[in-house]
Amino acid sequence: MQLSERKIKILQAIIRNYLETGEPVGSRTISKYTDLNLSSATIRNEMSDLEEMGYILQPHTSAGRIPSDKGYRLYVDTMMEEKDRELEELKEMMLEREDKMDHLLKQVAKLLAANTNYATMISAPTIHTNKIKFIQLSRVDVNQLLAVVVVEGNVIKNNIISVSGELDDETLLKLNILLNTHLNGLTLEEINLGMISAMKQQAGIHSDIVADVIDAIAASIKAEEDLEIYTSGANNIFRYPELADQQKASEIINTFEEKQMLTELVQDTLSDEKNTGIQVYIGNETPIQTMKDCSVVTATYELGEGMRGTIGIIGPKRMDYDKVVGTLKTITHQLDELYKNKT
Amino acid sequence: MQLSERKIKILQAIIRNYLETGEPVGSRTISKYTDLNLSSATIRNEMSDLEEMGYILQPHTSAGRIPSDKGYRLYVDTMMEEKDRELEELKEMMLEREDKMDHLLKQVAKLLAANTNYATMISAPTIHTNKIKFIQLSRVDVNQLLAVVVVEGNVIKNNIISVSGELDDETLLKLNILLNTHLNGLTLEEINLGMISAMKQQAGIHSDIVADVIDAIAASIKAEEDLEIYTSGANNIFRYPELADQQKASEIINTFEEKQMLTELVQDTLSDEKNTGIQVYIGNETPIQTMKDCSVVTATYELGEGMRGTIGIIGPKRMDYDKVVGTLKTITHQLDELYKNKT
């Protein structure tokens, strides 16, 4: 069966209505709601067709229809009208020039949650492809060195390294020069074994320290390990009765608290880069099993080259996709702007 | 009316039973439960007295009794038998010598939540009274300086400072020496205005940089600002029907997610140091309004001198106080040990 123009209009009306109310939509509602001027009986026939085609379903006989996952999918793919939404607060916030990345991200998550009434998450940008800008070893104690690594984008990583032998200031200076001349401007991937052994050779008896330092750098830069994820508004799910029962709420809250599982979402989003950077997962499409009764909309944001993070909005399947997608587009754009102004 | 020996025994039996089951306790249950060998009628009379005295209450006529806050308080103060509980996993975990403080704390929170089935929080130790061990300014870009401050206990703080004028290496070195000679070994409180102006004078035309640096140090050390709090097991509250309804659950979850409000709990706990370091807040006694239906047990742990943090366990009023207090005592002790072995 074909999806006639009229069927599309009716489906759209059903979904729009359901998004608002969360209640099954009856034929009479649509008959009044749309400008099609059709009687409820006609709508009923069309609805029957739409159900057969799998776009809508009935919770039980004698109830109205609700969209199926397939219906939502069609809606998101073809019928959505993005509502652009400027977040004024965000602008103001960014004007304050938040130097601390983590603060900024927490704020963004919070703001998004407050504006959308859904649960939100944001992953700190991974610095995978980013270049080392500055390395410094300092002695903080007799046998402890502090290794500071700054990568492009002014992300700072620290590590305390314990060393056995003593080091005089001169040697330390030499090591610093050695490390900086060899590693500055490189990304983590570009540091290879040959380079490391060359450095070790030059370091002579202190080669073990070089090894330690490089390990430390690798460990601290390593993306998977400390993929920081900030969340907000998890309790928003209680606004939606279809998610608010104990079983489901508990699972979702747990996912948000553990954060571990959210990394899968980030990975999945970052790996797929066909479209505009916005992805919509409806129900079972989500990579996180515990969210199979939700819809998840994710966006990739980019701060300069190679620094990419993910923003995710998690809500009921009947979320306001138009608003969410619009908001996400705006916000990723604004984050982009922020970075440009900062550098 | 006096609390006779027998009344105490009965009250204890009621509370113990209610802690287990969460259901109002009837007279017949107690009559069988205890070794007092009294008929249910006698128990009823005693219960009536206990209710009049405010230790227990009836949800409605013809229901059993449940402990009142006053009853719980008496239990905690005089009748509790701490169950010592070693956390084997914790020992193992600590053996791995987690260098990263935040990882360790997250792990502890998680472990506690898993072991107790309550929600847990742990605040990172505040470094309030701690001494500055090492300061270093480095140039990372034309007009950007990186200020690294290490305080005792190897807690590292970074700040990027933007400077207008250019600085040559020599000046930077001088500034570093200036800062270190003046500030090393001092706590934040000990840095006073006189000292600052003296340093500014010595810095000459770069006095503004000194000011910036000190601001940065103050900002990064400041305790209230970045009182990191890690939480775990918030979804455990769903295990307890009396907390699991939407209204309450949502509030509690929110408190846990925002974390902001939890700082009050930390402040309160740290400020009061009469007892063993364990505090029990029952119902309305808690400083956090949203937790008035819960009980909160907090403990102060200490890592070396002056580095103190708070561990909190949040559960229903009928929590297993014996177990929780015992566990907290053990864990603070173990953390103490950890620190000793580390240094």
Next chain:
DNA sequence: ATTAGCACTCGTCTTTAAGGAGTGCTAACA
């Protein structure tokens, strides 16, 4: 092709009744 009409379904809400746990009180007992 559209629509009015109507019987039918089925979830929701309300009412009613039965069941039962637990109490308070009274009177008897040691």
Next chain:
DNA sequence: TGTTAGCACTCCTTAAAGACGAGTGCTAAT
């Protein structure tokens, strides 16, 4: 005087029954 058995009473919980109504599917008329 303290303890206990007995009993009426309360009130929550659960189940069953019925009323209600929203919404459907089908049929026949337009």
